[in-house]
Amino acid sequence: MNIFVCVKQVPDTETKVKPSGDGTFIDTTSIKWIMNPYDEFAVEQALLVKQTNASANITVVRVGSVKDTEALRTAMAMGADDAILVQADDNLDSYMIAKALKGAIDKSGKKPDLILTGKQAIDDDCLQVPQLLAQMLNLPSVSVVVGFEDGGKLKLKRETEGGSLEIYEVDKPAVVACNKGLNTPRYASLPGIMKAKKKPMTEFKLADVGVSDADRRVKYSNFQLPPEKPPGKKMDATDTAKQKDVVKQVVQLLRNEAKAI
Amino acid sequence: MNFDFTTEQKEIKELALKFVKNEIIPKAQEYDEKGIFPKEEFKKAWEIGLINTCIPAEYGGAGFSNVDSILISETLAYGCMGMNTSFMANDLALLPIVIGGSHEQKQKWLTPFTENFKIASFCLTEPNNGSDAAGIQTTFKDEGSHWVINGNKMWITNAGHADLFVVYGTIDPSLKHKGISAVVVEKGTPGIELGKKEDKMGHRSSDTRGIRFNNVKVPKENMLGKPGAGWAIAMATLDHSRPLVASSAVGGAQRALDLAVQYAKERNQFGVNIGKHQAIQMMLSDMAMKTEAARLLTYKAAAMADQKIKNTEIASYAKAFAADSCMQITTDAVQIYGGYGYSKEYPVEKLMRDAKLIQIYEGTSQIQRLVIARELLNK
Numbered sequence A: 001m002n003i004f005v006c007v008k009q010v011p012d013t014e015t016k017v018k019p020s021g022d023g024t025f026i027d028t029t030s031i032k033w034i035m036n037p038y039d040e041f042a043v044e045q046a047l048l049v050k051q052t053n054a055s056a057n058i059t060v061v062r063v064g065s066v067k068d069t070e071a072l073r074t075a076m077a078m079g080a081d082d083a084i085l086v087q088a089d090d091n092l093d094s095y096m097i098a099k100a101l102k103g104a105i106d107k108s109g110k111k112p113d114l115i116l117t118g119k120q121a122i123d124d125d126c127l128q129v130p131q132l133l134a135q136m137l138n139l140p141s142v143s144v145v146v147g148f149e150d151g152g153k154l155k156l157k158r159e160t161e162g163g164s165l166e167i168y169e170v171d172k173p174a175v176v177a178c179n180k181g182l183n184t185p186r187y188a189s190l191p192g193i194m195k196a197k198k199k200p201m202t203e204f205k206l207a208d209v210g211v212s213d214a215d216r217r218v219k220y221s222n223f224q225l226p227p228e229k230p231p232g233k234k235m236d237a238t239d240t241a242k243q244k245d246v247v248k249q250v251v252q253l254l255r256n257e258a259k260a261i
Numbered sequence B: 001m002n003f004d005f006t007t008e009q010k011e012i013k014e015l016a017l018k019f020v021k022n023e024i025i026p027k028a029q030e031y032d033e034k035g036i037f038p039k040e041e042f043k044k045a046w047e048i049g050l051i052n053t054c055i056p057a058e059y060g061g062a063g064f065s066n067v068d069s070i071l072i073s074e075t076l077a078y079g080c081m082g083m084n085t086s087f088m089a090n091d092l093a094l095l096p097i098v099i100g101g102s103h104e105q106k107q108k109w110l111t112p113f114t115e116n117f118k119i120a121s122f123c124l125t126e127p128n129n130g131s132d133a134a135g136i137q138t139t140f141k142d143e144g145s146h147w148v149i150n151g152n153k154m155w156i157t158n159a160g161h162a163d164l165f166v167v168y169g170t171i172d173p174s175l176k177h178k179g180i181s182a183v184v185v186e187k188g189t190p191g192i193e194l195g196k197k198e199d200k201m202g203h204r205s206s207d208t209r210g211i212r213f214n215n216v217k218v219p220k221e222n223m224l225g226k227p228g229a230g231w232a233i234a235m236a237t238l239d240h241s242r243p244l245v246a247s248s249a250v251g252g253a254q255r256a257l258d259l260a261v262q263y264a265k266e267r268n269q270f271g272v273n274i275g276k277h278q279a280i281q282m283m284l285s286d287m288a289m290k291t292e293a294a295r296l297l298t299y300k301a302a303a304m305a306d307q308k309i310k311n312t313e314i315a316s317y318a319k320a321f322a323a324d325s326c327m328q329i330t331t332d333a334v335q336i337y338g339g340y341g342y343s344k345e346y347p348v349e350k351l352m353r354d355a356k357l358i359q360i361y362e363g364t365s366q367i368q369r370l371v372i373a374r375e376l377l378n379k
């Protein structure tokens, strides 16, 4: 059984992000990268499947720059068997990434039985890659998955708005995009880190997996930090005589300025 | 000269930091206040390989270098110096076996620590002998096939939970340090009486007790090295363990610095962040310089041990400088937090209480200076 887990490397949530000089992306020079937290659920799910199916092979795939391979090494230290890195700039759009992932899976020579991803990446929050990838591979896909059972067919629980659950029965192969709550990702272990050194990592160029800049659907041009929040307004309502007036003012502000009512 | 860590070392540090952020920092304040022993965290840390870093690969350990070990210890202490005392005590107790034990002894006592989660205690200090360790009065009496242990130990970390005790005593008090020997005592051996858990100023989650050895019989083969070899084993152990303890101070200092920097950016007085006031800036700069200087000394002492270069003097520099710096830095962190720093609602007062112990155990700051002076003057 071949399991592919797609992982993205994202800036650590504690990193202060700023736009690059030309505004076409973020400045990546001093960013600390981590594995996208939702992808950890995907890696853990693959490892859980492998626990009951020792012959399963877990390949982690990442599209991104080579500078750091943190996410892939972490996944292998957690227990994944091998890795594929598609070398690319970090500013690809969702379509290019999905196409590159498909290309990498095709090129690996292994027929996928299961593809796991996180439900979204916490940097650009696009929530598109799993569905695009499934479409390109012509496979079923379920996203926001919080329950996973493999009894020949997959029984997947997915969370919907308002906290209710939908249950899907899906044929394999399928693309499953994992959400928090699905499992508790294990830590990599120190022996795992040592073993990961010896695990194979295949590297492809974007061109090797059939992606070029012509595939770009979204061009980034003007990254900006969100405007600083204006300071809050204070009104003095300690004097009972003034309270009526203050309430009126607040309602006016909520209506005209904040447009909240 | 190269100050860089290897990729694996960076990954080890990342893993330890992740563990610390998820498992240690959220618990540290509560465990300190209530004096809860961090057994679960200890076990989880063991499961991912962060504990017993001194055990050689030959006996089931990861085969870490001294530098690797202190990288881990520094990071664990960043989360909580107190919990790290419990964790580190395992290494302190196992190091004499690594250094002075025979192949059979290592197989018998080190390997089980890699197979199952176990806790160990290092028993040197006595009620009447702390700094003057060569004066210890616990006796090992030769009874043919056994040693019979009698004496009192004091301030023993992990005592209430230990599966194994490495105990220092003398075969003849008149021999002074030439009579010092070390034996391994397993939990449950008749005659071990544990004292009450000490109520401490800091490191309150760690379990510290007196122990009375009352006619405790252990087989002859439980002695590490020959009778009288204990002093040499203890001294060699310190060359490895002092950098380890120093790293705990470095971790604590780094935490205090990080918290102080963050607070200086947030707290407003006189219409600006307090970080804009030069007096605060000077304090922060001193804290940063001392933290890094302590770190470099500590890693140097460990790297020397890895290269099998005698590091006694540098290890004492590292231990004293890191501990004294940590005390100053944590005190300054409280100062930068002002009144809030003095409250248990904020994390810095605990750092200040925890820092104090590092100036005391594993050789006080005064004793480190004695060691340094002795090395200097005897050259």
Ligand SMILES: Cc1cc2nc3c(=O)[nH]c(=O)nc-3n(C[C@H](O)[C@H](O)[C@H](O)COP(=O)(O)OP(=O)(O)OC[C@H]3O[C@@H](n4cnc5c(N)ncnc54)[C@H](O)[C@@H]3O)c2cc1C
Residues within 6 Å of the ligand: B089, B121, B122, B123, B124, B125, B128, B129, B130, B131, B132, B154, B155, B156, B157, B158, B200, B203, B208, B357, B360, B361, B362, B363, B364, B365, B366, B367, B370
């Ligand atoms: C929480 C805690 C945990 C500990 N854990 C362990 C453990 O696991 N195992 C273990 O064996 N021990 C442990 N210790 C003991 C610790 O190592 C000793 O407390 C330490 O070595 C100091 O000994 P003492 O307390 O007897 O102080 P003393 O030796 O009585 O020292 C008192 C003061 O006199 C100074 N002094 C002493 N001699 C000289 C001198 N010649 N010149 C100048 N100044 C001097 C000291 O620096 C100190 O300031 C622990 C202690 C504590 C508090």
